[in-house]
Amino acid sequence: MTVSEPGPPPLLSLRGVGMRFPNGVRALDGFDLEVARGEFLSLLGPSGCGKSTVLRLVAGLARATEGEVSRPAGVRVGVVFQEPTLMPWADAFDNVRLPMRLAGRGAGEVRDEVMAVLARVGLADFAHAYPRELSGGMRMRVSIARALVTRPGLLLLDEPFAALDEITRGRLDDDLLALWGEQGLTVVFVTHSVYEAVYLSTRVAVLGGRPGRLVESIDVDAPHPRDEAFRATPGYAGTCLRASAALKAAMA
Amino acid sequence: MSGPREAGTAAARRAGAALAPFAVIVLLLLGWEATVRIGAIPPYILPAPSLVAATLWRDLPSLLPSLWFTLKITVGALLLAVTGGVLLAAVFALSRPIETALFPLAIVLQVTPIVAIAPLILIYVESTTAALLICAFIVAFFPILANTVVGLRSADAGLGDLFTLYEASRWQRLRLLLVPSALPYFLAGLRIAGGLALIGAVVAEFAAGAAGRETGLASRILEASFRTEIPKMFAALVLVSIVGIAIFAVFDLLARRLLGRWHDTELPRG
Numbered sequence: 001m002t003v004s005e006p007g008p009p010p011l012l013s014l015r016g017v018g019m020r021f022p023n024g025v026r027a028l029d030g031f032d033l034e035v036a037r038g039e040f041l042s043l044l045g046p047s048g049c050g051k052s053t054v055l056r057l058v059a060g061l062a063r064a065t066e067g068e069v070s071r072p073a074g075v076r077v078g079v080v081f082q083e084p085t086l087m088p089w090a091d092a093f094d095n096v097r098l099p100m101r102l103a104g105r106g107a108g109e110v111r112d113e114v115m116a117v118l119a120r121v122g123l124a125d126f127a128h129a130y131p132r133e134l135s136g137g138m139r140m141r142v143s144i145a146r147a148l149v150t151r152p153g154l155l156l157l158d159e160p161f162a163a164l165d166e167i168t169r170g171r172l173d174d175d176l177l178a179l180w181g182e183q184g185l186t187v188v189f190v191t192h193s194v195y196e197a198v199y200l201s202t203r204v205a206v207l208g209g210r211p212g213r214l215v216e217s218i219d220v221d222a223p224h225p226r227d228e229a230f231r232a233t234p235g236y237a238g239t240c241l242r243a244s245a246a247l248k249a250a251m252a
Numbered sequence: 253m254s255g256p257r258e259a260g261t262a263a264a265r266r267a268g269a270a271l272a273p274f275a276v277i278v279l280l281l282l283g284w285e286a287t288v289r290i291g292a293i294p295p296y297i298l299p300a301p302s303l304v305a306a307t308l309w310r311d312l313p314s315l316l317p318s319l320w321f322t323l324k325i326t327v328g329a330l331l332l333a334v335t336g337g338v339l340l341a342a343v344f345a346l347s348r349p350i351e352t353a354l355f356p357l358a359i360v361l362q363v364t365p366i367v368a369i370a371p372l373i374l375i376y377v378e379s380t381t382a383a384l385l386i387c388a389f390i391v392a393f394f395p396i397l398a399n400t401v402v403g404l405r406s407a408d409a410g411l412g413d414l415f416t417l418y419e420a421s422r423w424q425r426l427r428l429l430l431v432p433s434a435l436p437y438f439l440a441g442l443r444i445a446g447g448l449a450l451i452g453a454v455v456a457e458f459a460a461g462a463a464g465r466e467t468g469l470a471s472r473i474l475e476a477s478f479r480t481e482i483p484k485m486f487a488a489l490v491l492v493s494i495v496g497i498a499i500f501a502v503f504d505l506l507a508r509r510l511l512g513r514w515h516d517t518e519l520p521r522g
Contacts, residue, residue, distance in 0.1 A: 061413050079417055085410035089432045089514050101428070102418040130514055150418075 010034040011075065011154065011186050012058060018066030018211075019053055027053040029211035031067070037153075040180055040187045042197035042204045044243060046251050050212025051190040055079075055158050058188065071154070078147030080157040084139035086131040086146075092118065093127040096145045103150075110149075117145045121175065137168035141175075148179065155180075158190045173200055174227070181225060194247060198239045199231060206243060208250030216246040299483040308487035315472060319491050322468035325381070325453040326495065329388030333445055336389075337396030338438070344397075345404035345430070362394040366452055370459035380460055384468075387456030392449035395441040403437025404430050439507040446499040454492060469495075 012035040019028040027050040035041050043051045056062040057069050059079050071077075086095045094101075096118060100110045118124050121141040131139055140160060147155060157176075161169040177200060180187050191197050197204045201220050208215040222235050230236055281301045287293070288300040295303055308315070340358075344351035370387050377383040407429050415425050457470035467475075469488045476484040 056413075059413075059417055061416055077417065079414070081410050081413070083410055085408065085414060087411060087429075087432065089435075098414070098428075099418045102415065102420045102424055132514065 009072075011037040011039075012071045012188075014054070014057070014064075014067065014069050016067035017054075017057065017064045017069060019050070019057065019062070020065045026211035028057075028064075029213055031213055033205060033214060035186060035188060037186055038184065040177075040189065040200060040202045042189045042191055042201040043207055044191060044194065044197040044204050044247060045207030045212070046209050046247070047192060049207045049209035049250075051192075051207055052082075052158050053212065054207075055156050055188065055190055058154075059156055075154050076150050076152040078150060078152035078155045080140075080143050080147045080155070080160045082159045082162060084131070084136075084143040086139060086142055088131050091128045091130050092123060092134070092142045092145075095131070095142055096149050098146060099150045114149060117149045118142075120148070120179070121145045135168075136164055137172065140164065140172060144172075144176070144179075148183075151183075153186060155185050155187045156190075157187065159192065160189075161196075162192075169196075176200065177224065177226065194240050194243045195231075198236060198243055199226065204239075204243050206246040206250060215250040218243055218246065296480055296482050299486055303483050304486040304490065307483040308490060311484060311487055315469070315488060315491060318467055318469050318472045318488070319495070321466050322450075322453055322457075322470070322492070323495060325384050325388055325457075325468060326450045326499070329385050329392050329452060330446060330449040332385070332389045333392035333396050333449065334442065337393050337441070337445075338400055341397050341400035341404060341434075344401050351401070358394060358397055361390055366391050366455050367459060370456045373456075374460050381466065384453060384456045384460065387459075388449045388452030391452035392445040395444040395448065396438070397441075399437045399441030399444075400434055403434030406437065407433035436507075436511055439503065439510065443500065443503045443507065446503050447496055450492070450496050450499060 012033075014031055014033045017028055017031040018026070019031075020026050031050075031054065033054070043054060045051050053062065057064055058071065059077055061079075087098070090098075093114060094107075097107060097110055097114045100114070101107075115124065115127065118127055121144055123138060123141055123145065126134065126138065131142070134142065143160070161172050164172065173196060176187070176189075179185065189197070189200060198220055202224075204218045204220060205214055206216045206218065207213065218239060220239055222230060222233065285300050285302060288298055299307070340354070344355070366387055369390070370383075373386050374380065374383045377386060411429055412425075415429055420428070453468065454470045457468050458474065461471075461474065469492050472488045473485050473492075476482075476488065
């Protein structure tokens with residue numbers, strides 16, 4: 001699963017994708033990327049390299065000005081943004097239930113599903129807490145629960161833990177890996193942390209900036225499940241060095 | 253999650269904070285009363301608060317219909333302002349070109365002093381009541397419009413993306429995203445508009461003069477001044493203030509009821 005040999009068609013593919021904003025800034029140019037089903041792919045790159053743009057294109061929140069973004073119909077997408085992006089006027093339960101509400105399903109009908117997802121992210125006791133009563137990490141968990149409640153096949157995360165402290169971040173990284181392992185998800189994870197990217201992913205795509213392009217694709221062969229011990233292995237250190245070097249070269 | 257004791261001291265602090273303004277008012281009134289008595293100031297120059305209170309009590313039966321009339325104009329104008337302001341704000345939020353075209357007009361209405369327009373409106377509109385209603389509406393309308401427009405635009409962009417991602421309909425976006433986002437702004441506008449509607453109603457009535465069968469508190473103040481019944485002027489003024497304070501208190505309570513829920517865990521879920 002770690003190497004994308006010719007075989008089943010990719011879940012997601014971007015071919016020759018270019019993106020030019022109305023103000024003339026080129027965010028992406030000739031961008032190619034394939035994501036196989038079940039992959040945990042990190043997009044690693046400096047700020048302003050177009051990582052978030054790739055994510056928005058994949059989510060369907062933006063339209064490429066050139067090239068082609070294709071993902072098979074019927075694959076549900078969940079997105080976790082940089083900020084928790086919760087509705088401050090609604091409690092955790094109602095925030096998580098939003099996607100189902102927008103699909104026209106009533107609160108009674110989805111209660112069990114919503115509560116199950118909240119329990120999965122460790123917030124069963126906080127279903128009726130409002131966002132302002134939750135810590136930063138808990139808000140992010142609500143945001144993840146909301147992305148998972150529709151049982152997506154593809155989960156997109158845009159630097160989701162960047163604003164959190166080291167310990168909370170590590171914990172959420174592990175939770176995310178566990179979710180990926182048990183739900184058969186495909187994950188595309190945007191980050192600017194080399195260590196986070198290598199720790200989590202089956203593959204790290206290193207992006208260079210202005211306009212954004214794919215510089216190097218690094219497979220991380222270590223088997224999952226991974227834990228803290230993985231961070232102490234020579235393989236982890238070696239891959240981190242390689243990714244750092246690629247990143248440095250991309251920024252030069 | 254505060255303990256019962258913390259909750260207790262917090263309640264005591266709240267009670268203290270609520271009593272402080274009353275204490276200030278009582279002190280001011282006592283000072284006023286003392287000044288008038290010690291200085292033997294005649295009531296046609298400055299009546300003592302006790303005399304104003306007595307006058308208010310004596311004239312209440314004749315002042316109450318005027319109070320009712322002013323209240324009707326104020327509340328009526330406010331209802332019109334809320335309806336018109338919110339509807340127009342929704343149109344503005346949907347269409348930038350319409351906003352660009354119409355907003356300057358709204359500003360012209362806002363910056364032109366109502367005292368200056370009132371006589372014209374009184375000429376063109378035959379019914380005095382309708383003219384007063386229009387004047388009060390004009391001043392109350394703008395804060396509602398301006399605040400609601402900003403509120404509707406203040407919706408979080410990330411949440412907007414989320415609604416796009418889950419293919420929300422226009423109606424869902426309005427009801428579940430735009431309206432709750434705009435609510436705090438609207439309520440702030442409403443609080444300002446409430447006070448302004450009262451001012452508009454009173455000012456317009458001053459411009460109209462004490463005419464017509466039905467008259468509000470402003471006419472009674474004018475009438476009393478013609479007869480140099482200074483204590484009665486004060487009595488009517490007290491009633492105007494009470495109306496203003498009541499309007500403010502109602503909207504303050506409304507805002508707290510509607511927005512307090514955002515950080516209230518104890519609410520049962522339906």
